Amino acid sequence: MLGTPNHDSMSGKYYARFSVQDTDSSDSYLRQAYRLFTLHTDGTFVDEPTDWLLMMKMIEQNARGGESRLLHLDDWKELDMYVNHPLSSHKFTYKAPKSKNVDQEIERLTFFNHNNQPGVCFIDQFVYPESIEQAKYLRDLSNSLESDDSVLELELPVGDLVVVNNIFWLHGRAAFEKDPNLNRELLRQRGRFNQ
Numbered sequence: 001m002l003g004t005p006n007h008d009s010m011s012g013k014y015y016a017r018f019s020v021q022d023t024d025s026s027d028s029y030l031r032q033a034y035r036l037f038t039l040h041t042d043g044t045f046v047d048e049p050t051d052w053l054l055m056m057k058m059i060e061q062n063a064r065g066g067e068s069r070l071l072h073l074d075d076w077k078e079l080d081m082y083v084n085h086p087l088s089s090h091k092f093t094y095k096a097p098k099s100k101n102v103d104q105e106i107e108r109l110t111f112f113n114h115n116n117q118p119g120v121c122f123i124d125q126f127v128y129p130e131s132i133e134q135a136k137y138l139r140d141l142s143n144s145l146e147s148d149d150s151v152l153e154l155e156l157p158v159g160d161l162v163v164v165n166n167i168f169w170l171h172g173r174a175a176f177e178k179d180p181n182l183n184r185e186l187l188r189q190r191g192r193f194n195q
Contacts, residue, residue, distance in 0.1 A: 002163070003051065003192050004194065005191035017186070018030065018031060018186060018188070019031070020033050020185075033175070033176045033182055034175050037172045038146060040124065040125075041121055042166055043190065044106070044108060044122065045095060045096040046096075046104075047106055052166055052192075053188070054162070054188070057161070061181065063182055064177040065177045066174055066175070067153040067173070068172075069151055069171065069174055070170070070172075071151045071152070072150070072168055073119075073120055077150070082141050082144065085137065087133070087134060087137045088111045090134065092110065092129065093107055093130075094106045094108055094127055110141070114167050119167040119168060120168070122141070166190065
């Protein structure tokens with residue numbers, strides 16, 4: 001109903017299921033349980049539209065913390081400051097880690113016009129700034145998002161799902177409390193809207 005799903009290179013399917021457990025040697029924040037998975041949009045390092053994102057909790061055991069975190073651009077207090085910054089029109093390079101099975105570099109604007117409103121494309125983990133000035137801009141932007149009073153934290157029950165417009169909503173995950181028996185499995189699907 002939302003539109004055409006994108007092929008997920010990480011799973012080799014049109015969706016991905018992944019676990020978060022006590023120990024992990026992943027090269028991505030996605031599976032690292034005890035760190036903040038910072039606010040971001042999906043699809044930053046692939047050459048395809050990623051308009052929507054669906055996340056469903058499949059399994060959860062011995063989990064404390066790990067709330068879903070969401071922020072809509074309209075609610076972000078410092079949006080205008082970052083949209084009007086000179087680097088907002090710079091195309092940053094994004095590269096995926098090996099676990100994503102994507103072997104390409106993509107250049108993307110952080111902010112863009114979508115139906116006369118600002119849209120966003122950003123993840124702090126996979127962006128490659130070319131100068132200290134660019135790195136400071138990206139660091140400050142991420143810190144501003146993370147500290148905004150309008151960030152929502154949701155406890156998503158097993159079997160429930162969240163669907164967000166990936167153009168206007170940023171998402172992330174709070175850190176879990178340490179537990180050697182932690183086990184959470186999520187399903188993710190993302191794609192583009194039908195025209």
